[in-house]
Amino acid sequence: MSTVNLDTFFNNHDNLLNKVFGRLTVIEFDDWYPKLKQSRWKCLCTCGNEAIVLGNNLKRGIAKSCGCLQKEKASEANIVHGGRGTPLYALWKGMRQRCNDKENKSYGGRGIKICKSWNDFALFREWAVLSGYKPGLSIDRINPNKNYCPSNCQWLTRGENAAKGNYQRSLDEFKIH
Numbered sequence: 001m002s003t004v005n006l007d008t009f010f011n012n013h014d015n016l017l018n019k020v021f022g023r024l025t026v027i028e029f030d031d032w033y034p035k036l037k038q039s040r041w042k043c044l045c046t047c048g049n050e051a052i053v054l055g056n057n058l059k060r061g062i063a064k065s066c067g068c069l070q071k072e073k074a075s076e077a078n079i080v081h082g083g084r085g086t087p088l089y090a091l092w093k094g095m096r097q098r099c100n101d102k103e104n105k106s107y108g109g110r111g112i113k114i115c116k117s118w119n120d121f122a123l124f125r126e127w128a129v130l131s132g133y134k135p136g137l138s139i140d141r142i143n144p145n146k147n148y149c150p151s152n153c154q155w156l157t158r159g160e161n162a163a164k165g166n167y168q169r170s171l172d173e174f175k176i177h
Helices: 006-012 055-059 068-079 087-100 121-130 158-176
Strands: 024-033 038-045 050-054 137-141 153-157
Touching (some): 087 137, 137 158, 153 158
Antiparallel strands (some): 024 038
16 A cells, blocks of 8 residues: 555545445545556445445546445346246247247247237246246247238147157148149
């Protein structure tokens, strides 16, 4: 730590003592780095933690907390719908990947889409529960040439879905010949 004459320092630089930046209140001058022309300040966060922060980061709004704010935002992003890691979420994610993949000739490459409301997992989950979803069931498009939407989807066992697909393929072959 360099020895700094605080009276001289504050004549030439901003005194940030007791100022509030986001969740941080500056409680003490920590150090000055002449080569970098940077000051460091000890701050108290509203969560109770202390942090040493560069003065420029405080003044520019880059530092707003001890790090707790970023952790909260990351946590909220992961709990928005609470479905991550569930079988229904995996099914929804797979449905979206198939439809968004233009290389997938059976779905996205064929123009099969998902209705706008189902881009929100919470809305999809609400429909799923109200229409009989249970773990182990798979989503089926009633008309395989139409999009994924509430009026064109139902829940089937994997076996029922496979049998339906086989039946549909045999119908398509019959139409060709």
